[in-house]
Amino acid sequence: MLAKGAKVAKSAPSRRLGAEDSKTRAALVEAAQQLMAEAGYGAVSSRRVAAKAGLKPQLVHYYFRTMDDLLLAVFQVAAEQNLERQSRALAARQPLRALWEFSNEPAAGGIVVMEFMALANHRPAIRQAIASYAEEFRQQQAAALSSVFASYDIDPEELPPMALLVLMASISSVIGLERSLGVTTGHAEVIRLVEDVIERYEPQGVG
Amino acid sequence: MLAKGAKVAKSAPSRRLGAEDSKTRAALVEAAQQLMAEAGYGAVSSRRVAAKAGLKPQLVHYYFRTMDDLLLAVFQVAAEQNLERQSRALAARQPLRALWEFSNEPAAGGIVVMEFMALANHRPAIRQAIASYAEEFRQQQAAALSSVFASYDIDPEELPPMALLVLMASISSVIGLERSLGVTTGHAEVIRLVEDVIERYEPQGVG
DNA sequence: CGCCATGCTGTGCACTCGCACAGCAATGCT
DNA sequence: AGCATTGCTGTGCGAGTGCACAGCATGGCG
Numbered sequence: 090m091l092a093k094g095a096k097v098a099k100s101a102p103s104r105r106l107g108a109e110d111s112k113t114r115a116a117l118v119e120a121a122q123q124l125m126a127e128a129g130y131g132a133v134s135s136r137r138v139a140a141k142a143g144l145k146p147q148l149v150h151y152y153f154r155t156m157d158d159l160l161l162a163v164f165q166v167a168a169e170q171n172l173e174r175q176s177r178a179l180a181a182r183q184p185l186r187a188l189w190e191f192s193n194e195p196a197a198g199g200i201v202v203m204e205f206m207a208l209a210n211h212r213p214a215i216r217q218a219i220a221s222y223a224e225e226f227r228q229q230q231a232a233a234l235s236s237v238f239a240s241y242d243i244d245p246e247e248l249p250p251m252a253l254l255v256l257m258a259s260i261s262s263v264i265g266l267e268r269s270l271g272v273t274t275g276h277a278e279v280i281r282l283v284e285d286v287i288e289r290y291e292p293q294g295v296g
Numbered sequence: 297m298l299a300k301g302a303k304v305a306k307s308a309p310s311r312r313l314g315a316e317d318s319k320t321r322a323a324l325v326e327a328a329q330q331l332m333a334e335a336g337y338g339a340v341s342s343r344r345v346a347a348k349a350g351l352k353p354q355l356v357h358y359y360f361r362t363m364d365d366l367l368l369a370v371f372q373v374a375a376e377q378n379l380e381r382q383s384r385a386l387a388a389r390q391p392l393r394a395l396w397e398f399s400n401e402p403a404a405g406g407i408v409v410m411e412f413m414a415l416a417n418h419r420p421a422i423r424q425a426i427a428s429y430a431e432e433f434r435q436q437q438a439a440a441l442s443s444v445f446a447s448y449d450i451d452p453e454e455l456p457p458m459a460l461l462v463l464m465a466s467i468s469s470v471i472g473l474e475r476s477l478g479v480t481t482g483h484a485e486v487i488r489l490v491e492d493v494i495e496r497y498e499p500q501g502v503g
Numbered sequence: 504c505g506c507c508a509t510g511c512t513g514t515g516c517a518c519t520c521g522c523a524c525a526g527c528a529a530t531g532c533t
Numbered sequence: 534a535g536c537a538t539t540g541c542t543g544t545g546c547g548a549g550t551g552c553a554c555a556g557c558a559t560g561g562c563g
Contacts (some may be wrong), residue, residue, distance in 0.1 A: 102550090103507085104553075107509080107510070108510090128418045128437065129418045130414070131337075135552085136550080145513095147512060147513085148510085148511070149551095155551080155552085156552095158549095204414050204417070205334070205415070206413075206414070207336060207410050209477065210335075210407055211335045217532075219477055223477060227482060229482045229517080231481075233484075234540075249489075251486070252482065252485035255467070255470070255483065259466040259470035259471070259486075259561095260463065266413065267430060270423065272414065272430045272434070274438075278458045279458070281459070282456075282459045315540090318540085342521065343519080344519080357519095358540075414562085479556080505562100507560105509560085510557100510558090510560105511557080512555105512557075513555090515543100515552105515553090516551105516552090516553085517551095518550075519548100520548080521547080521548095521549105522545105522546095522548100524543105525543090525562100526551085527542075528540090528541085529538105529540085530538080530539075531538075532535100532536085532537080
């Protein structure tokens with residue numbers, strides 16, 4: 090897995106790198122993301138990524154200084170897409186409901202997110218990227234919903250908005266994860282619980 | 297990484313393997329678990345595990361047919377310990393409260409669990425082990441708490457016991473995960489929310 | 504025309520990996 | 534005493550890895 094050459098920290102000249110807006114580069118990132126989802130981060134090697142994209146292995150090193158940089162690029166693309174999609178959801182007429190639906194989409198990144206979480210355990214750069222993404226993700230929710238919450242008759246003592254956000258996020262991610270394993274005990278009950286709360290503030294069928 | 301063995305069935309005589317109750321074997325399992333927590337499943341190689349345990353690499357293959365078998369052993373040990381500890385928590389005078397505290401212990405496996413989840417994505421044997429463990433884990437909770445719930449004045453329409461269990465599990469695991477990344481936005485609020493619910497059924501200071 | 508930046512490639516090094524196979528020393532069984 | 538089992542080890546193969554380095558062809562620009 091780790092076959093690191095002798096010299097790791099050659100800081101000065103670095104080598105010639107390809108352009109960031111290259112189409113080839115994007116193809117490599119996408120191939121890497123697919124590989125990650127299909128076979129885990131351990132399968133993301135320069136030769137495999139290249140093979141998947143129909144390109145030569147050296148191109149990976151031409152566009153990315155290290156494999157970690159590739160992984161980071163994959164993460165940033167996925168993170169931006171997610172923020173994009175969440176932002177659209179939060180702009181809906183019933184943002185709470187939309188947020189709940191959004192975070193329950195299977196495409197919400199489930200498997201890939203898991204891989205990155207595991208990666209974060211021993212790759213400081215990735216850990217950092219995930220942390221700031223998570224923070225921004227939550228802040229985006231809070232910002233978009235703060236005005237809406239004021240108009241609902243939510244007693245902030247009884248149910249602080251932030252608590253509801255964390256609650257929804259926790260439940261949807263754990264449920265999604267368990268479902269992907271084939272475990273579904275108790276899911277229906279907790280989903281109904283959340284949806285009842287949402288129904289109170291955003292009754293279905295009302296625009 | 298990929299060592300596809302065409303022969304999955306144990307029909308072949310395979311090679312000589314060490315005893316399952318060996319002390320050396322246990323040492324290897326523990327070394328593997330530590331490595332996993334410290335550096336991810338990618339770091340669990342025969343040579344590294346052996347080095348960590350102060351043993352020779354070949355011993356890994358002497359006690360485990362494949363590296364997957366090692367990983368599985370690590371998981372099963374951890375799973376049993378967790379079931380053990382949860383069972384003790386559920387036997388407390390205030391089982392709901394104990395369960396909540398138990399699932400909020402950092403040692404609840406956080407990082408290692410994450411690694412196994414990621415592994416499960418592409419290792420069917422491990423996926424299966426995790427699924428049945430998760431199911432048993434939840435069932436153990438349900439069984440231990442069903443009688444208790446009856447004595448509390450919980451309206452099962454408003455808050456089904458199963459929903460509360462899934463809710464507590466989801467929140468504690470996501471909170472723990474985020475905290476390990478340094479993200480804590482909204483945690484205090486949601487924790488208070490859960491603890492208020494618990495307080496209703498199991499008032500603090502009452503034995 | 505020469506020049507040089509850019510995208511890409513051929514070759515190769517130093518290293519890690521899983522795992523096989525043959526054997527050794529000690530211990531227990533008969 | 535003879536033999537088999539058990540724990541462990543030396544050696545080594547074939548495959549895979551990250552990444553460096555020195556080129557090649559092309560196209561824009563002076």
